[in-house]
Amino acid sequence: MNIHPTAVIDPEAQVHASTTVGPYAVIEKGVVIGPDCVVCPHAVVTGLTTIGARNTIGSFTNIGGPPQDLKYNNEPTRLVIGDDNQIREYVSIHRGTPGGHGVTTVGSGNLLMAYTHIAHDCVVGDHVIMANAATLGGHVEVADRVIIGGLTAVHQFVRIGEYAYIGGMSGLSKDVPPYVIMAGIRNQMRVTGINRIGLRRSGFTADDIKKLGQAYKIIFRSPELLLQEALAKTLAEIPDCEPVAKLVNFFATSKRGAVRMAGDDEE
Structure with missing residues (x-):
């Protein structure tokens, strides 16, 4: 196991022997990290968080933090992340809530660019791209192979269908159908065609x-x-x-x- 001497890993955390942990990273009790992952310097992985294989956890990320929900009272909720994800610097992904699924789920093969946020109880599929500073509110469902442009905000409980393409700086307050290109904010949300490319x-x-x-x-x-x-x-x-x-x-x-x-x- 390649662990930098300044990294802090709780004795009850489970980190696979093939995973690399960089300087000043913090991995807390309850975390399980699979094989061939890279936890970059200053990353924080906390809570009941399970991470699969070959994931990169970028610097200054906060993975598995408590949900931003005033009703949350430190219940043992979870975050589950699949395989082969690129989670870039300053990304935050929060655990679920008892009133929701009890778990936040992120699939496999996703690219979460810098400063993206996935809130409590979200379900994110496979091969999703979230560009810089894209944000998902609680309980959002994002299907496979969706692309969400930078600085886009998605309202809680919204669904985004598979292969949808969301233009940057959008604000989603309604569900976005699969296969379409869409951009706009709230009552100015517009579909401009099928995502042919x-x-x-x-x-x-x-x-x-x-x-x-x-x-x-x-x-x-x-x-x-x-x-x-x-x-x-x-x-x-x-x-x-x-x-x-x-x-x-x-x-x-x-x-x-x-x-x-x-x-x-x-x-």
Whole structure:
């Protein structure tokens, strides 16, 4: 185990022998860190936090800190982080709350750039990119392969669907459907098209991307249709397409209401 002599590791913490811990890092009781991780100088890992394999924990991060919730009373809640994440400098990720999931979850293969924040009870999927100073409020759900631009704030309980692309300096108060490009703040949130480049890079077929484009025109570019009418028309005209069905289902299951306002197309 490569541990710098100035690092402070609680005897009851579990750190794999292959993990490197840098100068002045602090790893507290209850922490479990898997193989081949790097804990950079001055990082703090605390609470009931479990971290998988091959993660990089950047300098001055605070991983597993108590939730910013006035009702929290030091209950034993958890943070679980998967494998192969890059967690850059000054990132903060908080544990769950008893009133939420009791656990905050971060998947695998994510890039969390400097100063990003993941609040209590969030669920973050795999291969998510959060650019510098992007912030998630409590109970936010971020699906796989979402990109969130820098200085973006996401309101508590918001859901962001898979493969969505969020422009920088946005403020999300409603759910963001999967597969779309979106930017804006609160009542100015606008969807400007399907994330075609991201979908192509992720191996979506040309036919599925074309059908998602057709669905976009029906759902977002048909102001004469009520939402339920638009969803029904989408399924009737574009049957047997799994991504389209997921897009429709996202709207149907949204509790906060999903963004439907369209802006100037980027397509």
